[in-house]
Amino acid sequence: MWQYVLIQGAISGVIYALIAIGFALIYGICGISNLTQGAYFMIGPFIYGVLKEVLPNYLPNLSSNTILMLALILSCLITAIIGSIVYRITLHPILGQEVNILILSICVCIIFQQLVLITMGPGKAFMFNIGELLPGMLAIGNVEVSRGKVFAAFFSILLFIALAIVIKGTKIGKAMRALSEDLEAAMLMGINVERIFMLVSGIAAFLASLGGIFYITTTNYNVSLWVWLNGMAWAFTVVVLGGLKSLKGAFVGGLVFGYAETTIIKVLPRGGLIIQSFPFIITILVLLIRPKGIFGKRVEME
Secondary structure, three states, X not given: OHHHHHHHHHHHHHHXXXXXXXXXXXXXXXXXXXXXXXXXXXXXXXXHHHHHXXXXXXXXXXXXXXXHHHHHHHHHHXXXXXXXXXXXXXXXXXXXXXXHHHHHHHHHHHHXXXXXXXXXXXXXXXXXXXXXXXXXXXXXXXXXXXXXXXXXXXXXXXXXXXXXXXXXXXXXXXXXXXXXXXXXXXXXXXXXXXXXXXXXXXHHHHHHHHHHHHHHHOOOOEEXXXXXXXXXXXXXXXXXXXXXXXXXHHHHHHHHHHHHHHHHHHHOOOHHHHHHHXXXXXXXXXXXXXXXXXXXXXXXXX
């Protein structure tokens, strides 16, 4: 049993970290709590499912795996563009008004929810089967894990490494770090705040979309218009657990969350029944015991 918890917890934790790291990125660099991450967690899988159905009609010579990868990349890129545009139109004009940003971002999530209902219709909006990411199982020790989960975890880790390299070693990454440390000083240095914030919002939307696709295609395969609530709750819980301005904390928080969830499901007789409330229980405990999270500091952007 503990071998199962060790392996499944790690894989689930990496996917949760992917969902949360975009939120941590926006909060750390832009200094805002952008809850529209929940909307991108929802619309990414919907776009992926539609592309998966439509692309074979236009590209009949491609293999099913190629179609799947193409749909995966295109859906995340489309969501990233949407995320940048939504940020520029709705959130950028009210920077510094934290309460208004929270209210507006929740309104955006609800608008996207209704747009999904209108475009997909009631049937698919409430239950759209987008299928399994990759069929088949892999044996890791004595535990069988789906190939889709292994691919999702491995791909997520590669993205974490790539993001860390960009932030640490590129000119854009240095601009991001400068904005996270001192906005006014960065502006005086000539950094284009609007452009960097739009880029960060696009990256965060990309990550949330990919996290949504990975989660849906490795669990029950059905996405609904209500799933943005789950994505928002998980992202917020993981970043609070790890530390709001820490990317490293988001990764570690995802692992802790994944292990805790897997242990509860496996150990408690009716553990699966409390999973929906589990993120909120974790959030309350962390805020009471360590409000800044595991790696949280007054100013931190790793």
